[in-house]
Amino acid sequence: MQLSVNGALHEIKSSADTPLLWVLRDELGLTGTKYGCGKGICGACTVHLEGSAIPACTVAAADVQGLAIVTIEGLVPAGQIHPVQQAWLDAGVSQCGYCQPGMIMAVAALLRANPNPTDADLANNIGVQCRCGTYPRVIRALRTMVGR
Ligand code: FES
Ligand code: FES
Structure with missing residues (x-):
């Protein structure tokens, strides 16, 4: 499985049904995306998917293959501020x-x-x-x- 995160393609080893949140945090080390409820309620895990805000805890990694994912770390280029x-x-x-x-x-x-x-x-x-x-x-x- 490959995911496009913050403008780069990543080979993902997590199982296909792993929530995107845990792929970002545990496999890619992008810990700016937080865990709160795990149920799509609190918004702590909000990332951009094709430019729209979504809770990363509610989508399986396999379902977002081929889509542009942006986390807080990739909101603007390094050294800049949004x-x-x-x-x-x-x-x-x-x-x-x-x-x-x-x-x-x-x-x-x-x-x-x-x-x-x-x-x-x-x-x-x-x-x-x-x-x-x-x-x-x-x-x-x-x-x-x-x-x-
Ligand atoms: S962790 Fe609460 S909405 Fe995802
Ligand atoms: S939960 Fe502490 S700043 Fe929002």
Whole structure:
């Protein structure tokens, strides 16, 4: 099995039904993608599949062969910072940080699809749970990014 991750093709030894999350973390060492619920609920494992945000815990590795997978490590080239990451730094969003890779991947995908989201779009489309309750700072950072 081969997977395209962060622009490179990888030979994968994990069994075909292994969730993508564990291929990324355990086989490829891309530990920025986090495990939370394992059930597609919390969003900690959010990655991009063909540009859309998906929970990596719910898809089998075999089902994403031939599709472009991007993790937080590949969101921008090494040494660069994504505008969402810069906005997060400016607003001091992160607390413990555990949910933040998934949150940033979800927001990056949302803004690519909809560069001028309403507050309702923001509230309804960032399905990442944050136990630290960073939501007010998330909304503040997002409003700054979209010029409100
Ligand atoms: S670990 Fe994948 S959605 Fe929670
Ligand atoms: S920053 Fe701690 S869980 Fe979100």
